[in-house]
Amino acid sequence: METTIIDRGNLDFFTSFLLPDAALLLKEGKPIFALGLVENEEACGALAGGPRDGYFEISSFFVAPVKRGRGGGKLLLESLKSCMEGQSSLFGIRSDFTVTNGELSMYENFLRHSGFEFKKPRETIYSVNLSSLSKSPFFSKAAEGLKVHQFLEIPTSCVRELDRSARISEEAILPLPLDKAELDPELSVAVMDGSRIDGFMVFDRSFNGQLTLAYADSGAGGSAAFSSMLSASYQRALEKYPKDTEIIVNCVNAISTSLLERLAPEGRPLSRSALFLTSKEN
Numbered sequence: 120m121e122t123t124i125i126d127r128g129n130l131d132f133f134t135s136f137l138l139p140d141a142a143l144l145l146k147e148g149k150p151i152f153a154l155g156l157v158e159n160e161e162a163c164g165a166l167a168g169g170p171r172d173g174y175f176e177i178s179s180f181f182v183a184p185v186k187r188g189r190g191g192g193k194l195l196l197e198s199l200k201s202c203m204e205g206q207s208s209l210f211g212i213r214s215d216f217t218v219t220n221g222e223l224s225m226y227e228n229f230l231r232h233s234g235f236e237f238k239k240p241r242e243t244i245y246s247v248n249l250s251s252l253s254k255s256p257f258f259s260k261a262a263e264g265l266k267v268h269q270f271l272e273i274p275t276s277c278v279r280e281l282d283r284s285a286r287i288s289e290e291a292i293l294p295l296p297l298d299k300a301e302l303d304p305e306l307s308v309a310v311m312d313g314s315r316i317d318g319f320m321v322f323d324r325s326f327n328g329q330l331t332l333a334y335a336d337s338g339a340g341g342s343a344a345f346s347s348m349l350s351a352s353y354q355r356a357l358e359k360y361p362k363d364t365e366i367i368v369n370c371v372n373a374i375s376t377s378l379l380e381r382l383a384p385e386g387r388p389l390s391r392s393a394l395f396l397t398s399k400e401n
């Protein structure tokens with residue numbers, strides 16, 4: 120096996136081994152570095168990434184299943200390290216990822232085996248079992264008489280307006296506009312203030328198609344509104360999905376992380392941040 124630098128000229132051979140975002144950046148000629156793995160003139164893997172905060176950050180790493188266990192992954196890593204030699208602005212290699220499937224847990228074990236250390240991740244994504252939520256202390260705090268609406272019954276114009284005002288304040292709720300995103304319109308709920316959405320909780324399928332609590336904002340109703348919305352979503356989820364359904368929760372800041380830890384202490388953190396320091400800093 121050997122490695123080669125991927126550029127626009129040979130990108131087509133390696134596209135199927137790159138995550139879509141990395142392939143797109145390469146196609147557009149953006150500054151992203153990528154190495155391809157080749158055996159007998161056949162492409163069989165790739166890695167891609169670029170400098171960020173003093174590290175080479177891997178954004179994509181993959182070896183074809185039929186070629187695994189034969190040193191291809193190791194060769195990609197070693198070639199990357201060789202390419203980094205002499206780059207005095209880089210302290211090492213970093214890989215931030217979310218373990219949402221078996222392939223990614225394989226990748227985690229491979230990195231551990233390859234000498235990477237695991238640090239506190241920048242993002243905090245959890246997996247919470249639906250049945251474990253039944254013990255949540257939050258449900259007892261639901262406000263009596265506070266009407267919670269499913270997104271299903273809220274006019275699209277109100278949903279668009281919520282999305283528009285979030286984007287104006289540069290806090291987009293989801294990358295896609297809310298009325299175009301793949302929401303679960305029954306679990307996604309809101310508390311209205313007249314025709315305006317005040318508090319809301321949005322569930323989509325953004326993590327590998329898994330049910331994901333992507334964003335929550337209690338609005339002016341505070342913790343009582345939060346508890347009422349959570350309770351409504353939970354009841355609907357129990358009717359709609361099996362009890363052992365895993366829900367991905369994307370905690371966007373320290374407040375939501377501490378909330379989640381109280382809400383579901385049995386939640387499993389899925390975010391990982393792996394670091395390999397090059398000899399320069401040792």
Ligand SMILES: CC(C)(COP(=O)(O)OP(=O)(O)OC[C@H]1O[C@@H](n2cnc3c(N)ncnc32)[C@H](O)[C@@H]1OP(=O)(O)O)[C@@H](O)C(=O)NCCC(=O)NCCS
Pocket residue numbers: 178179180181182183186187188189190191192193194216222223224225226228229232233
């Ligand atoms: C992880 C992966 C890159 C490993 O590639 P590979 O070609 O099989 O790895 P190698 O054969 O080069 O193995 C190198 C070393 O790592 C070890 N290793 C490989 N996979 C391992 C695993 N899952 N657990 C523990 N060690 C592992 C090997 O035993 C070998 O050890 P040695 O050097 O002591 O002999 C490959 O399995 C893969 O592409 N998985 C999917 C990754 C993914 O999901 N990417 C998308 C997000 S970025």
